[in-house]
Amino acid sequence: MNVTEAITWRHSIRAFLTKPVEREKLDAVLAASVRAPSWANTQPWEIFAAASDTLKRIRAGYRQKYADKAPTAPETPHPIEWPEAAQKRIQQLRPDMERMCGASVEQFAELNQTMFGAPAVVYVCMDKALSEWSLYDIGAYSQTFMLAALEQGLSAIPAITLTLYPDILRRELKIPDNLKITIGIAVGYADKGNGINNFVSSRKPLDETIRFFE
Ligand SMILES: Cc1cc2nc3c(=O)[nH]c(=O)nc-3n(C[C@H](O)[C@H](O)[C@H](O)COP(=O)(O)O)c2cc1C
Known part of the structure; x- marks a missing residue:
């Protein structure tokens, strides 16, 4: 698989097998x-990986929070209002999903x-003192991670929903107070x-994306 094939083939996977990810593969x-x-090679990413019993405890904690209808508290907030063009694309995502693969909103x-x-x-974290520029670096890290995962036969999805209850993540993963949890990337076998x-x-x-002047 060449680079363009890998970029094109990658897509978000939303259902994984329970099969564990081999530690050597995740390490690679x-x-x-x-x-x-990253900007000036600052390498702002601080990684906290959860698997096995730790992830079981996090998942159980999340299940309880959802059951209690606990308010969510992602540390990278949603935009207050999405611009109209982005809003349209968001609205298109779930109907497309339903039409193409029969997945309901509930599923x-x-x-x-x-x-x-x-x-x-x-979980990809960064120091709270850093600026928005470092989120750019976190995005680059995330895509690099997802492409590298493909080479190991693994699939992935970056998801804000993985970060909705930071108190549980901070407790289980011992994330220090000076770090902000920016994104979670679920990884495993599709x-x-x-x-x-x-x-x-x-x-x-x-x-509609590119304005090319020559
Ligand atoms: C920052 C970020 C947050 C995301 N959060 C979620 C999420 O919470 N739940 C989800 O199902 N997908 C989430 N996604 C996946 C996007 O929906 C997906 O990347 C987008 O629809 C494009 O599809 P693709 O990744 O399959 O190419 C997120 C993606 C990014 C980059």
Whole structure:
């Protein structure tokens, strides 16, 4: 698989097998991911990986929070109001999912709430004192991680829902107060029997994306 094939083939996986991720494979992905670029090589990413019993406790904690309808508290807040064009694309995502692979809104929510059944979640944190620029670096790290995962036969999804209850993550993963939890990336083996994983999201046309002057 060349680079373009890997970029094109990658898509978010929302249902994983319970099969654990071999530690060597996750280590190889983590080792490759630190080659991501960052402003002045600041490498703001601080990684907290959860698997096995630790992830079981986090998942159980989340289940309880959802059952209690506890207010969510992601540390990277949503925009107060999405610009109209972004809003339109958000509104298109779930109907597309339903049409292309029959996944209902309820199934989507259930998979999100159960952390997609993933055997491992990697939390990417950064120092609270850093600026928005470092979020750019975190994004680069995240995509690098997901592409490196492909090479190991692993799939992944970055998800804000994985970060909704930071108190549980801070307790279980001993995340220091000076760090902000920016994103969680669930990783593992795709459940090929679950149709939601066949969903391939659309992209706006290139001529709406690129203004090329020469
Ligand atoms: C910062 C970020 C947060 C995301 N959060 C969620 C989430 O909470 N739940 C979810 O199902 N997908 C989430 N996604 C996945 C996006 O929906 C997905 O990347 C987008 O629809 C494009 O599809 P693709 O990744 O399959 O190409 C997130 C992606 C990013 C980059």
